[in-house]
Amino acid sequence: GAVVSQHPSWVICKSGTSVKIECRSLDFQATTMFWYRQFPKQSLMLMATSNEGSKATYEQGVEKDKFLINHASLTLSTLTVTSAHPEDSSFYICSARGPTVLNEKLFFGSGTQLSVL
């Protein structure tokens, strides 16, 4: 299979603090991972594409300095929400293309519910 693990599942933080979310591919190497954001009862919006060993590619309208992405290895990408504010509260989900024989498919982590007080 192709398992993507995401931690934490939920986090509550105070306004102004930073939060790091981890996304790991457990049984395959993922040179590319994706970060999505989902508001309640809405669809998924692609935030950025995370590339191992290089800078992330951000979608239009996504603040690079607020949402820091690091893809330091073939199995780990992190999203750091810096100086979080209540409007950053959302469900964040990572995904990766599957391994070779499943490369055309997307596999998702379980998501992180961020609540900023």
Added chain:
Amino acid sequence: GIQVEQSPPDLILQEGANSTLRCNFSDSVNNLQWFHQNPWGQLINLFYIPSGTKQNGRLSATTVATERYSLLYISSSQTTDSGVYFCAVDPYNFNKFYFGSGTKLNVKP
């Protein structure tokens, strides 16, 4: 950019009933996938189906690429089928998937 529309937005079924979910897209696509998001937020890949027909148990999907739509069939629905179904397309094979607005399915016992 490409537009992805799903219908119906909401669907309520009695357990055992069949249903058809539709995904229309406004441009040619290289990759189309169907996902099920359970009530806890986890997305499960159901089908990779840029064209043709596939079946997996009680679920099947058909994509008619020339007419720019895809259908997801659910037969003999079960309460565990409840959740939101999304189709997602990658029109340019650039690893950018655009998601439809989803169909929220509620299967009642």
